[in-house]
Amino acid sequence: MSERSSRAGLRHVLWLVILVTPAAAYGQATSLFPPSLAITNYERILVGEQEALEAGAFVARVSDTTAGWYNPAGLALVENSGIGASATGYEYDSISLEGLQRSSGTSSLTQLPSFLGAALGKDVLHSDFWRIGFSISKPISWSQSLGGGTESAPRIAYSSGVDFSTLLPTISVALAPARSLRIGAGVGIAITTLSEVQTISAQNLTTTTANAFLRDLQAGGSIWNLTGNLGLQWDILQNLMLGVTVRFPGLKITSSGSIIGQNVDNNGAIWSQRFFRDEDASFDFKLPWDVNFGLAWNSRVFGVEADLRYHSAISSYAMFDSAQPVQIVTTAPNGTPVVTNQPFPTVQNGAKQVWNWAIGGRVNITEAWSVHAGFFSDYSPTDTNHQDFFRAVNMYGFTTGARLAGEHLSGSLGFALNWGSSNQFTVGDPSTGQTTTTRLSIVSYYLLYAIAYKF
Numbered sequence: 001m002s003e004r005s006s007r008a009g010l011r012h013v014l015w016l017v018i019l020v021t022p023a024a025a026y027g028q029a030t031s032l033f034p035p036s037l038a039i040t041n042y043e044r045i046l047v048g049e050q051e052a053l054e055a056g057a058f059v060a061r062v063s064d065t066t067a068g069w070y071n072p073a074g075l076a077l078v079e080n081s082g083i084g085a086s087a088t089g090y091e092y093d094s095i096s097l098e099g100l101q102r103s104s105g106t107s108s109l110t111q112l113p114s115f116l117g118a119a120l121g122k123d124v125l126h127s128d129f130w131r132i133g134f135s136i137s138k139p140i141s142w143s144q145s146l147g148g149g150t151e152s153a154p155r156i157a158y159s160s161g162v163d164f165s166t167l168l169p170t171i172s173v174a175l176a177p178a179r180s181l182r183i184g185a186g187v188g189i190a191i192t193t194l195s196e197v198q199t200i201s202a203q204n205l206t207t208t209t210a211n212a213f214l215r216d217l218q219a220g221g222s223i224w225n226l227t228g229n230l231g232l233q234w235d236i237l238q239n240l241m242l243g244v245t246v247r248f249p250g251l252k253i254t255s256s257g258s259i260i261g262q263n264v265d266n267n268g269a270i271w272s273q274r275f276f277r278d279e280d281a282s283f284d285f286k287l288p289w290d291v292n293f294g295l296a297w298n299s300r301v302f303g304v305e306a307d308l309r310y311h312s313a314i315s316s317y318a319m320f321d322s323a324q325p326v327q328i329v330t331t332a333p334n335g336t337p338v339v340t341n342q343p344f345p346t347v348q349n350g351a352k353q354v355w356n357w358a359i360g361g362r363v364n365i366t367e368a369w370s371v372h373a374g375f376f377s378d379y380s381p382t383d384t385n386h387q388d389f390f391r392a393v394n395m396y397g398f399t400t401g402a403r404l405a406g407e408h409l410s411g412s413l414g415f416a417l418n419w420g421s422s423n424q425f426t427v428g429d430p431s432t433g434q435t436t437t438t439r440l441s442i443v444s445y446y447l448l449y450a451i452a453y454k455f
Contacts (some may be wrong), residue, residue: 025431037421038142038196038359038441040390042290043356043378045141045398046113047085049450053401053414054360057305059294060233060243064452065117068135068172071231071245072184073220074082074173075131077283086114086412086450094443104424114138123455131174140166140192160198164387167191180235187228190250192285195220214264219256225250239299249312254267254442257283259320273330276344279357283440284314286383288312288351304343311354311381319349319389347389351381360399373400378418393442395420401448408454416446 025290046052049068059071065084067074119134122128145161170188177183196219203212227250234242263274287311296305325341332338360374375398382392401414421441 010040016190020121032246038144038164038194039380039393040142040164040382041378041380042140042288042354043309043358043376043394043397044236044418044444045114045139046397046446046448047137047139048084049084049410049412049452050116050362050370051360051401052114052404052416052448053372053374053377053399053412054362055343055358055397055399056303057294057296057307057358057374057376058257059231059245059305059307060241060296061294061298061303061305062243063210065119065133065135066115067119067174067184067231068170068186069115069137069139069168069232071243071294072133072172072186072229072232073132073174073182073233073243073245075172075184076117076233078119078121080454081119081124082454083116083118083197084450084452086118086377086448090447091447114141121455125239133172133174134170136167136169138165138167140164140179141407143166149323154223156200157199159450161196163193163195165193170229172229175232179259182233184231185228185229189253190225190227190287191222192225193222194283194285206250212264212266214262216263217259217261219257219259219261219318221255221281223255223283223285224253225287225358226253226289227251230417239297240268241296241298243292243294243296245290245292248291249314250287252284255283257281257320271329271433273329273331275327275329276322276324278324280345281324282318284317284319285318285349288314288315288350290356298318300364302361302363305359309356309358311351311361313353313354314349314351314381315418316348316350316383318346320347349389350383352383354379354381358399362403364436368405370405371401371402372403372412374398377429378420380420391422391440393420393422393440399448410453411451412449414448416448417443418442418446 033247034161044054047069047376048058049439051062051066053071062070062074063077065082093365117133120133125131142164167187168185169191172184172186174182174184178317196217198217200215201213227248227249228244231245236242258279259276261276265272275365292307293312294305294307296303322344324344326342326344328342330338356377357381358374358376362370362372364370378397379394380394382390395418397416397418399414401412405409405413419442
């Protein structure tokens with residue numbers, strides 16, 4: 001590829017990021033929020049020693065410390081007290097734009113904990129009837145950055161960094177009213193944080209004009225929601241098991257937000273400047289109702305489970321809002337500045353109803369060794385009416401790995417692949433007036449490892 005075509009491809013990529021939202025929006029105060037790289041898919045992060053290796057299809061079979069996340073009823077099967085932890089040790093994300101030059105992916109060799117849990121068994125509680133457990137899970141985690149630029153006309157510089165995650169500490173209790181029936185409940189606090197820093201600038205210099213613009217944004221928020229879940233496990237037959245869980249959307253406890261942004265536009269002889277700052281802005285992020293159904297066959301030689309996961313729709317609500325005005329300074333051709341104020345353009349968010357599925361299973365090679373695999377869907381909940389902030393990318397995933405189990409200590413090591421793409425959309429290049437049809441694609445690779453200890 002020639003240097004000229006490479007630069008042209010990079011210009012397309014950068015203009016694409018700028019123009020994912022309607023171009024007309026940049027004439028409004030809404031241009032305080034350039035398009036984000038954040039996605040809100042529910043199934044990206046895999047939890048558990050065995051569970052993560054089987055695509056998380058464990059609602060009916062879970063029987064260890066991860067029950068606090070998958071199904072609290074499974075705690076009733078814990079015999080001896082134990083602790084467990086799992087993580088995504090290595091994550092590589094590759095982002096590409098169909099028909100355009102590949103943008104820079106990111107990779108990092110860092111520990112990304114996704115679960116830590118403990119359960120009290122019969123050795124501590126001295127009961128065959130009930131169990132108690134504690135867990136900290138990180139079901140949502142998305143961190144992505146992108147940067148680039150070009151020296152040829154139009155000169156463009158772009159950088160974006162997004163961090164979006166939810167941390168969920170939970171206390172769970174399980175009861176076994178019958179040998180084949182288990183029920184459980186948990187209560188926890190979902191701590192969701194969002195941070196975004198973006199800068200976009202461009203200059204188009206010709207023999208008669210020198211148009212330029214700058215968009216700079218720093219926005220973030222944190223919210224604590226009180227939430228809980230209920231679960232049931234029923235052994236229909238000796239090896240046939242049914243599991244159901246319901247997770248509540250949550251009740252807001254506290255939240256905080258911050259927005260700092262400025263836009264500068266030079267369009268011919270007119271300069272326009274927009275400034276906004278509110279370090280006490282309103283931030284909200286709502287969680288859906290979750291209902292999971294699982295049907296499993298479990299024996300000493302092998303086990304398999306199919307899960308159906310429902311996430312409810314969320315009506316449109318104000319995610320970022322502020323009582324502070326946006327200050328607009330316009331410099332007319334005669335050089336006289338005119339200062340006006342506009343209300344802050346509320347950033348709306350919402351979610352559509354999502355049905356996901358997962359299939360996973362294991363085969364025991366020996367008493368100690370077992371191999372596992374799974375496949376799952378991860379459809380985006382992003383409503384097409386609310387893509388100003390989050391991207392909509394439907395994804396699928398595959399998992400596999402092996403587990404070594406001892407009398408007290410056990411561990412697992414595995415690999416996961418997650419991929420997907422958005423629908424096609426058309427963007428324009430202001431420098432040529434041409435349009436391009438493209439789609440956003442994401443491929444993620446994970447190294448999974450976990451360890452557990454039974455007393």
